[in-house]
Amino acid sequence: MQTAAEHNARPAPLTTAAPLLAVRNIEVVYDNVILVLRGLSLDVPKGAIVALLGANGAGKSTTLKAISGLLKTEDGEVTRGEIVFDGERVDGIDPDKIVRRGIFQVMEGRRIIADMTSLENLRLGAFTRSDKNVDDDIDMVYKYFPRLKERTGLAGYLSGGEQQMLAIGRAMMARPKMILMDEPSMGLSPLLVKEVFGIIKQINRDLGVTILLVEQNARAALSVASHGYIMEQGKVVLDGTADELRNNEDVKEFYLGGAGDQRKSFKNLKSFKRRKRWL
Ligand SMILES: Nc1ncnc2c1ncn2[C@@H]1O[C@H](COP(=O)(O)OP(=O)(O)O)[C@@H](O)[C@H]1O
Ligand SMILES: [Mg+2]
DSSP states (O other): OOHHHHHHHHHSSSSSOOEEEEEEEEEEETTTTTEEEEEEEEEETOOOOOEEEEOOTHHHHHHHHHHHSGGGGGGGGEEEEEEEEEEEEEEEEHHHHHHHHHHEEETTTOOOOTSSSSHHHHHHHHHHOSSHHHHHHHHHHHHHOOOHHHHOBBBGOOOHHHHHHHHHHHHHOOOSSSSEEEEEEEEEEHHHHHHHHHHHHHHHHHHOOOOEEEOOOOOHOOOOOOOEEEEEETTEEEEEEEEHHHHHHHEEEEHHTTTOOOHHHHHOOHHHHHOOOOO
């Protein structure tokens, strides 16, 4: 386990294999003035599920958008540092090119297309592909999410859980090397969270797809991730294995207090500041 200071001082590893994704000390600015990420670094090894945790407003979605290139659509920019994917720099590249490199983001709030069917939404996920195996992959997605096959109407009529499944299925259709997931638990019942995270784990194991999982629900995320990063105010403040984080007293108090509900922990910000041992 590492504190923020150790994390920032850490030299590049010399002996271990290069991670599939390496975010190195990035700074992100919106509208040329609003500094949101302030020197953020993280590694995602090939084939792993890594969790990026933090409260609302910490900069988690911004981090994912920096990686997927979608920052550009919001007038945001990586102004310092670098993002290396599969051995090549990807920061500053257009989002469609990043999809072609093998990174697919599942946006927060299940951005499926409401007035298309599930099948049409799944086909959209394969927009970068020219191979003939798209139909086979639709069958594969239905194997993981059988309910999507049964529901033949417009996607807008699917339940929240089904829409989340469709959003994940659509990402699978791109056959990405890596999926970035932004709060897949949002708005789902605890039972559905369990189901969706179980399938995320299964997809990771079966297909070998690497996953960077952004969550406010630290408990759910650490149940499937091997490693996690905790961020606050645009920086990583703590990282470690899922076990280390689950057993850390501060993490328990501020991020695991009651079924993923952080309102209690963050209500008293003053005591939060006083108690933070990692800064
Ligand atoms: N398009 C944007 N323009 C300006 N500021 C933004 C934009 N998107 C996010 N922010 C700001 O960046 C900070 C981090 O936001 P975000 O990355 O969405 O955090 P999280 O996903 O952890 O809740 C917030 O203060 C938010 O107001
Ligand atoms: Mg967010």
